[in-house]
Each structure stands twice: as structure tokens, then as C-alpha cells.
Amino acid sequence: MIAQQILNGLVVGAVYALFALGFTLVYGVQKILNLAHGGVFMWGALIGFFVVTKLDLPLWSALILGMTGAGLLGMGLELIAFRHLRRRKGDDLSTLVSSLGANLILVNMAQRVTNSQIESFPFGTFPIRIWRIAGIAISLQSIVILGCVVLLVAMLLLYLFRTHFGAAVRAVAVSERTSVFLGIAPGTVFLQTFFIAGALAGAAGVILGVAFNSVSYDMGEPMMLRAFVIIVLGGFGSVVGAVVAGLVLGVVQALSVALLSSALSDAIMFGVLILLLLAMPTGLFKGFDTEARRA
Amino acid sequence: MDWLFAYQPDLDAICIGSLYALSQFIALRAGLFSLGSAGFGSIGAYAAAIVGMRHGAPLPFALLLAVAVAVVSGLLLSVPLARLRGHFQAVATVAFVEIVVSLALYFDDLTGGPSGINGIPKLVGTGELLLALTGMMALCTITERTGIGRAFGAIRQDDLVARSLGISVVRYHRLAFALSAGIAGLAGGLAAFNTYTIEPEQFGFGLLTASLGAVILGGRGSVIGPVVGTAIFVLLPEVARPLSENRFLLQGAMLIVVITFLPRGIVDSLRDRRALARERRDSSPPLVAARSP
Numbered sequence: 001m002i003a004q005q006i007l008n009g010l011v012v013g014a015v016y017a018l019f020a021l022g023f024t025l026v027y028g029v030q031k032i033l034n035l036a037h038g039g040v041f042m043w044g045a046l047i048g049f050f051v052v053t054k055l056d057l058p059l060w061s062a063l064i065l066g067m068t069g070a071g072l073l074g075m076g077l078e079l080i081a082f083r084h085l086r087r088r089k090g091d092d093l094s095t096l097v098s099s100l101g102a103n104l105i106l107v108n109m110a111q112r113v114t115n116s117q118i119e120s121f122p123f124g125t126f127p128i129r130i131w132r133i134a135g136i137a138i139s140l141q142s143i144v145i146l147g148c149v150v151l152l153v154a155m156l157l158l159y160l161f162r163t164h165f166g167a168a169v170r171a172v173a174v175s176e177r178t179s180v181f182l183g184i185a186p187g188t189v190f191l192q193t194f195f196i197a198g199a200l201a202g203a204a205g206v207i208l209g210v211a212f213n214s215v216s217y218d219m220g221e222p223m224m225l226r227a228f229v230i231i232v233l234g235g236f237g238s239v240v241g242a243v244v245a246g247l248v249l250g251v252v253q254a255l256s257v258a259l260l261s262s263a264l265s266d267a268i269m270f271g272v273l274i275l276l277l278l279a280m281p282t283g284l285f286k287g288f289d290t291e292a293r294r295a
Numbered sequence: 296m297d298w299l300f301a302y303q304p305d306l307d308a309i310c311i312g313s314l315y316a317l318s319q320f321i322a323l324r325a326g327l328f329s330l331g332s333a334g335f336g337s338i339g340a341y342a343a344a345i346v347g348m349r350h351g352a353p354l355p356f357a358l359l360l361a362v363a364v365a366v367v368s369g370l371l372l373s374v375p376l377a378r379l380r381g382h383f384q385a386v387a388t389v390a391f392v393e394i395v396v397s398l399a400l401y402f403d404d405l406t407g408g409p410s411g412i413n414g415i416p417k418l419v420g421t422g423e424l425l426l427a428l429t430g431m432m433a434l435c436t437i438t439e440r441t442g443i444g445r446a447f448g449a450i451r452q453d454d455l456v457a458r459s460l461g462i463s464v465v466r467y468h469r470l471a472f473a474l475s476a477g478i479a480g481l482a483g484g485l486a487a488f489n490t491y492t493i494e495p496e497q498f499g500f501g502l503l504t505a506s507l508g509a510v511i512l513g514g515r516g517s518v519i520g521p522v523v524g525t526a527i528f529v530l531l532p533e534v535a536r537p538l539s540e541n542r543f544l545l546q547g548a549m550l551i552v553v554i555t556f557l558p559r560g561i562v563d564s565l566r567d568r569r570a571l572a573r574e575r576r577d578s579s580p581p582l583v584a585a586r587s588p
Contacts, residue, residue: 033386088555092328093511100547104544104550105544105547112540228389270393270397273390277386278375
């Protein structure tokens with residue numbers, strides 16, 4: 001029973017991690033709390049849903065198209081909501097407000113497209129197959145989800161720490177000014193990070209939409225709030241921290257929902273967040289600029 | 296007078312919304328990056344509704360209790376949160392708002408759970424709301440004009456400098472938390488007795504966005520700004536009916552445009568422009584050239 005909850009928690013936590021990775025990457029590179037990340041996630045799920053239902057394409061293409069679409073939305077965010085602000089040297093508050101505004105727009109558009117209904121995938125979109133190993137039910141779905149997340153996280157880490165593009169991203173994260181002297185165009189790097197962040201959120205959206213079989217305009221907000229917990233626990237801007245914290249959050253939440261109640265579980269989760277901010281404001285891992293200097 | 300009657304619900308909404316916006320405004324004035332107004336509003340609303348409905352307390356007592364409970368929770372929250380800055384403080388206050396929402400959902404024998412408290416008598420009309428709004432605007436103005444306001448200003452600009460000038464940042468941040476919480480608590484209490492019903496989710500992320508948005512849209516420089524911002528948010532979908540389905544889209548677009556091109560908000564930007572024009576009229580040209588960016 002407990003082992004089962006832990007497994008379920010790991011699967012959900014892996015998706016949380018995927019979502020929070022983009023959020024923390026944007027924070028790590030540009031020090032923006034992008035509150036529209038939840039909106040991008042929700043649109044990834046919506047695009048995946050329409051690809052399956054309207055275009056009748058298989059699920060894997062929904063994942064790819066959802067990621068691409070959400071990535072492009074992320075780039076749109078950077079161009080519309082953040083680029084001008086950066087030129088005008090906006091402060092913390094102004095980027096936060098701008099992203100809130102962008103999120104309102106994304107949610108409103110989704111409401112129009114779905115008539116504010118909760119959409120669900122047609123039956124049999126994902127084959128149901130369950131194995132029992134040592135009393136634990138393991139579904140094909142959770143294996144595929146874990147596989148997808150591991151693959152995407154590995155690709156992100158390779159990209160950031162083993163490629164030229166990644167080196168440019170890390171250089172900008174450490175110092176935007178210095179990176180300009182090195183011949184890096186920060187604007188391009190910001191567009192790249194927003195595309196990657198959006199694509200990761202989109203992947204999380206499609207996966208969660210299929211896993212819970214529900215896609216709606218308001219699915220971004222609870223994810224956004226969980227990303228707060230993850231970014232605080234893992235360390236603001238830390239990529240490794242986001243993965244670890246996402247998994248921890250998933251397991252803790254699954255256990256506390258099973259043992260307590262879901263409303264109380266939220267209260268405890270956010271209470272722990274405040275305590276963490278006070279006792280350990282840097283989180284478990286140092287931020288992205290420290291990670292960026294390594295490797 | 297008929298048109299006034301038709302728009303009365305809007306006027307009520309503007310008054311309550313403006314109170315939340317003022318609560319957000321006073322926090323920002325003191326350099327707090329607190330987004331907790333929605334949570335304090337929830338606490339005030341539930342306190343007022345519970346004593347008013349279940350225990351038959353008279354309205355003034357219920358409202359007083361709403362303010363008192365909110366102020367106390369604001370003071371309690373300020374003890375840990377005054378130590379945080381910037382994004383950290385913003386995230387912590389958002390967490391506070393969510394905690395209040397989930398606790399209101401959980402303790403259902405006290406709060407009625409997800410369905411909330413219904414059938415609250417409508418004891419607060421437009422007159423009372425206007426009175427409360429005027430009172431709170433006066434309170435904020437007085438705070439601004441006295442030493443408290445100057446201390447807030449110093450902390451907002453640079454809390455290290457403020458500290459070196461002998462201003463106790465912690466004490467003033469506590470005061471700002473208490474003021475912000477009290478105003479939001481009053482707004483919540485009034486809303487409970489104005490709209491018949493309260494439920495936990497109504498005091499969540501949406502209210503947080505609306506009150507922060509109103510302050511940014513209107514302007515952070517004076518008490519008029521938050522009220523103007525709220526009025527625009529409430530009235531624009533009413534004035535342009537076809538837009539009402541796209542209310543959030545409109546609000547979002549306005550927020551992005553204003554924060555990018557009029558970062559000080561509508562009221563303060565207009566005021567700046569007028570001051571600049573006056574100067575241009577009164578003074579010699581070189582001074583103007585030096586002043587314009």
C-alpha cells in the first residue's frame with residue numbers, strides 16, 4: 001500500500017519536475033518568476049488534446065506538437081511580455097506583473113477555445129496495461145511517463161552542460177554583461193531558454209493531461225503553485241534541485257493525500273514552503289549560476 | 296437616477312475591489328513584496344460571517360472583529376516574513392494565500408467547506424461601502440503624509456540606507472503588514488455582508504491577481520491610483536459589452552502594456568506629464584531639456 005503510493009508519487013513527481021525545470025531555468029538565466037509558465041503548460045496540454053481529437057494523429061505526435069507549440073508560446077512570451085521590460089530595466093515587480101498579465105491572456109484564450117469545459121481524451125487513447133510485481137501495480141502508462149521524463153531531463157542536461165549552445169546559456173546566466181564581450185547575443189539565449197522552458201512545460205501538460213485524462217483552462221494554476229514549492233525546496237534556479245524536489249514533492253503529496261486529506265495536504269505543503277524559506281532560503285541545491293560554472 | 300441604480304452592483308464591486316487594491320498599495324509603499332491581501336480578506340470575511348451569522352453579532356462588531364483578526368494574523372505573519380526580500384517574500388505570501396484557501400476548505404464545520412457560507416444577510420449597501428472606502432483612502436493618505444509615509448518611502452527606495460538613517464525596517468514592515476491586513480480584512484468583512492455568500496476559492500490567486508493588477512494599472516504613487524485601476528478593471532467590460540467574454544484577455548493585455556510603457560501606472564504618469572508641462576510653461580527651456588529623459 002505504502003510502496004504503491006510511493007510509486008504513484010514518483011510518477012506524478014516526475015511530471016512536476018518536468019514542469020518546474022522550465023520555470024527554474026528561466027529564473028536561473030534571467031531572474032524572472034514567470035507566472036505565465038502554468039498557462040504555457042495548459043496550452044501544451046490543449047494542443048496535445050486537439051492533435052489527438054481533431055487531427056486524429058497518434059499520441060506521440062501529440063507530445064511532439066504540444067511541446068513545439070508550447071515552446072513557441074514561450075518564445076512569444078519573451079518577445080511580448082519580457083523583452084521590452086528588460087530594455088527598460090524593469091524591477092522584480094514589473095516582470096512578475098507582466099507574466100501575470102500574459103497568464104490572464106493565455107487562460108482567457110483557452111476558455112474561449114474550450115467554452116470553459118473540462119475536456120477529456122477519447123477512451124483508449126493510451127492502452128491500459130497493468131502488471132503486478134510483488135503486490136505493486138505497475139501500469140504501462142507510468143513506465144512510459146517515467147521513461148519520457150528521464151529522456152527529456154537527460155536531453156536538457158546534455159544540452160546545457162555538453163553543447164556550445166548550453167555553454168552560451170550558462171555564460172548568460174552567470175553574467176549577461178560578460179557574455180556580450182564573449183560574442184554571445186543574450187537576446188537569442190533568452191529566446192532559446194524560453195523555447196526550452198515552454199517545450200518542457202508543454203510535455204508536462206500533454207503527459208499530465210493524458211495521465212489524469214482531463215484538460216482544462218484552469219489546470220495551470222495548481223501546477224504553478226507546486227512549482228513554487230519545488231523552486232524553493234530545490235533552490236532558486238537550480239536544475240538538479242528541480243528534479244530532486246519535484247520527485248520529493250510528488251511522493252510527499254501522494255503519501256499525505258493517502259494518510260490525511262487533500263486540502264490539509266496543500267496547507268501542510270505551503271506551510272513547509274514558508275518554513276523552508278526561513279530556515280533554508282537557498283534550498284537543497286545552489287542556484288543555476290553555481291551549477292553553470294561547473295562542468 | 297435609474298442609470299445609477301443599474302450600475303449599483305458595479306459601484307459595490309469597485310468599492311470592495313478598491314479596498315483590496317489599497318491593501319496591496321500600502322504593502323508596496325513600504326517596500327514589501329507581499330501579495331497576501333487575498334488571504335487577509337478571506338480571514339476577515341470568514342470572521343465577520345461566522346460571528347454575524349452563527350452568533351448574531353451586530354454588523355459593527357462583526358466588522359471590527361474582521362479587522363482585528365486580520366490585523367493579528369498580519370502581525371503574526373510579519374514576524375517570519377519581514378526577514379525575507381524580493382521574490383522570496385512574494386512566493387511566501389502566495390503560499391500564505393493558498394494555506395488560507397486550503398484551511399477554509401478543510402475546516403468545514405467552521406467555514407462550510409467548499410460550498411462556503413451562504414445566505415448572509417445583506418447589511419452593507421453602497422453607502423456603507425463608499426464610507427469605508429473614503430475612510431481607508433483617508434487613512435492611507437494620512438499614513439503617507441506623516442513620518443510613517445516618509446519612513447516607508449525610505450525603506451522602499453533602499454532599506455540599507457533607511458537602516459543607516461535609524462529607521463527600524465522590521466518595525467515599519469510589521470506596521471505595513473498590519474495596515475495591509477487590516478484594510479483587506481475590512482474589505483472581506485464588508486464583502487461578506489454585501490454579496491450574500493462567501494466561499495474559499497473566491498479569495499485565491501484570482502483575487503491576488505486582480506488587486507495587484509489594479510494597483511499597477513492605476514499607479515503606485517498615490518491613493519487615487521488603486522481606485523482608478525479597480526474602476527477600469529470593473530467598468531471596461533461593462534462599457535464595451537462584446538469585450539465582457541474576453542475580460543481576462545483585456546486585463547492581461549492592459550497589464551503588459553501599462554507595466555511596459557507606463558511603468559508608474561495611469562494616474563501617476565498623467566500627473567508626471569502635467570507637472571512636466573507646468574514646468575515647461577513656467578521655467579526656462581534649458582531646465583526642461585535637463586529634465587526630460
